[in-house]
Amino acid sequence: MTTALFTPASTAGLSDGRAAVSGQPLSAVTGAEIQAPLIQGGHVRYANLDYGASAPALSVVSAYLNEILPFYASVHRGAGYASQISTSVYENSRSIVRDFVGGRPDDSVIFTRNTTDSLNLLAGCLPVQDGRHTGEVLYLDIEHHANLLPWQGVPHRSVVAADTLAETIEVLRAELQQGGVSLLAVTGASNVTGEILPIRTLAALAHEFGARIVVDAAQLAPHRRINISADDVDYLAFSGHKLYAPFGAGVLVGRPDWLDAGTPHLAGGGAVREARLDGVSWATGPARHEGGSPNVLGAATLARATQVIAALDPAQWTAHEATIRQFLVEGLQEIDGISVHQIFKDTDQKTGTIGVVNFSVAGYDAGLVAAYLSAEHGVGLRDGRFCAHPLLKRLGLPSGSLRASFGVGSRLEDAQRLLAGLEELRQTGLGWDYVVDSGRWIPANDTRSYPDWAPNTPGTAGAAPCSED
Known part of the structure; x- marks a missing residue:
């Protein structure tokens, strides 16, 4: 797989050729156009793949x-x-x-x-x-x-x-x-x-x-x-x-x-x-x-x-989510060194799942991958043990894994950006130096600016061990 596959509105990787409502959000959410600063300079639209922790508010x-x-x-x-x-x-x-x-x-x-x-x-x-x-x-x-x-x-x-x-x-x-x-x-x-x-x-x-x-x-x-x-x-x-x-x-x-x-x-x-x-x-x-x-x-x-x-049309709602998920799962499975995790062998991955995908990258700490995707690609997702410690041990992931989650405000482009970032990581490695601060990986010598009202820049506050409730 190459990053050329991950172009806006592409449906490459979908075995049945379905499109996720033209790759666009099903419902408008606040913060959909936030511009995230990149560590190497410039900005990119923030790809929010952390809906499972806290979803953005609907614009309505x-x-x-x-x-x-x-x-x-x-x-x-x-x-x-x-x-x-x-x-x-x-x-x-x-x-x-x-x-x-x-x-x-x-x-x-x-x-x-x-x-x-x-x-x-x-x-x-x-x-x-x-x-x-x-x-x-x-x-x-x-x-x-x-x-x-x-x-x-x-x-x-x-x-x-x-x-x-x-x-x-x-x-x-x-x-x-x-x-x-x-x-x-x-x-x-x-x-x-x-x-x-x-x-x-x-x-x-x-x-x-x-x-x-x-x-x-x-x-x-x-x-x-x-x-x-x-x-x-x-x-x-x-x-x-x-x-x-x-x-x-x-x-x-x-x-x-x-x-x-x-x-x-x-x-x-x-x-x-x-x-x-x-x-x-x-x-x-x-x-x-x-x-x-x-x-x-x-x-x-x-x-x-x-x-x-x-008020959402149930068929459209599930199709939107299922298309993004299938695209992401099939893309992850094509990248060397990435494993997608599930609990039950008989789960139907098309009809028996919601917009949550769990995976790990061989040779990399999950927190480091998350920090890299955020800093170098403007992608936000979850890493750790997801307030489910017994389950992570059961899955053979005692130190944690990565989770991409999405919903009605998500775009196919968000999944494409994640896959492109992971493909780049596997091909060329990290593009920046990273250090551990207060238990979390952060970019070294980070000079990016953040809103004046933000009390702490990332990495300066102690990391909560579990905040998904």
Whole structure:
């Protein structure tokens, strides 16, 4: 393969010749034309292939924010004009989100900080009798930490996934047959490899043995339509920052009985019916877990984003994403020394995946490759262990790998630029010297300028070990 293949709007590498909606975005996002400075001089349009961590806000959502921001005020207890509007916007957001996921009429919709927060909330609502939990939580070793760590504080049972999805389902069946499981916790789509799990099948399996199911949909919701009523899913959690909305809002949707009886997630104002000096009567419904002033703008923009996503033509949406993914995977497989990773041998790479591709480059640290692609090619993607340490060890990648992720604002050109950069790396090596600073690879003697308002230039702040939640 040579870099000549990677020209704008090219469909080289696509075995069936499909084009990704002329290689253009499916929906407009903010920041789509950001100019990234290159270490060797000049600028290039930033190729954002890090949607899986935090997606850019939809342009429609940004416009909506500017429309409602002047009316931002207190909610629920304010008699003023702005407070009444803010309350209406906030509460209506619940109905919008419930409709987006195909929720049942009585499902609770609780706004949280993110998916991690939602799943920790649910962990505090597992059934208890006589001071003891009535069952265990069952989960696989492929989970994001958000759907792994909250369950370690309650009775739990972890299972190593098999080499195929079919075999993994049978492994879960064997565990459930042993009894004692109250909740099956699964991801909707892997944040590491993009592989989709069969939610409806797993829900039926859990219910067959008297358990409920919760789905971590942080990655699935931005890429596929979900219907928890049709799939008979009990609880669903996802995050606004992965669904093209700003302000760090998340949501938990699901059956109200456990939630109404569970430990209030955040003790404070609004979560009570009556507070006394020596006790409290807690509220039921979403208020029970939304103590304090809520993230009104976060909930509102999350709801608006779901409306935009719900209005997309499903066939066009999946075709846009699948075409970019196929082009990228086939291109990576043609470059010597690059390995594309997946969990299950029987995953259909065309229909059983979302816009996430995981790979590694032989002879290079993943962080160094990411720094090189950013500095020399203006490509942004993820490196590390993706808050899924057990899975990375399972894949034989204990020190990490690389992940390209994309969505409705992506262009075929973004994938082409990534492939061209990797081909150049394999043919000629690094074009600049790189050093490790605060645990991260950065270009040596970096003199590129950044916005005056940016508090730190890259590499000057300590690197967080895991920030995908």
